[in-house]
Amino acid sequence: MISEDGLPPNWWIDTAEAMAFFGKQLQDEAHADHALKGRNMVALARADGRDDVLCTDWDESPPRFYSVHLTWSKSNAPGYPGYSDFDNLADFKNWWEGH
Numbered sequence: 001m002i003s004e005d006g007l008p009p010n011w012w013i014d015t016a017e018a019m020a021f022f023g024k025q026l027q028d029e030a031h032a033d034h035a036l037k038g039r040n041m042v043a044l045a046r047a048d049g050r051d052d053v054l055c056t057d058w059d060e061s062p063p064r065f066y067s068v069h070l071t072w073s074k075s076n077a078p079g080y081p082g083y084s085d086f087d088n089l090a091d092f093k094n095w096w097e098g099h
Contacts, residue, residue, distance in 0.1 A: 002045065002054075006089045006090075008047075008097050010049070011045050014045070022055075023055065026041055026070065029074065030076070041057055041066070042056055044065075051072065053070060064085050064086065065087075065091075069083070
């Protein structure tokens with residue numbers, strides 16, 4: 001679905017096992033009222049040295065991309081973990097490089 005060429009600097013596609021771990025971590029962290037809770041979210045890539053992962057929902061058509069900042073907490077307040085959503089990978093890359 002994506003290649004590392006389309007990612008911002010210092011982002012990479014990890015092993016399938018690691019990406020499955022980060023997808024599960026998102027669901028474990030998400031508050032019951034979180035917009036991404038219970039969705040078919042799959043981690044696609046992660047940022048080097050940060051707690052940010054790039055995810056998509058396999059059930060969305062066309063697919064959207066979500067940059068999620070993991071908290072590593074099991075009891076988050078509503079709205080956590082924080083995320084931003086994008087229509088396409090280029091929008092995500094431009095946003096990441098600009099913030």
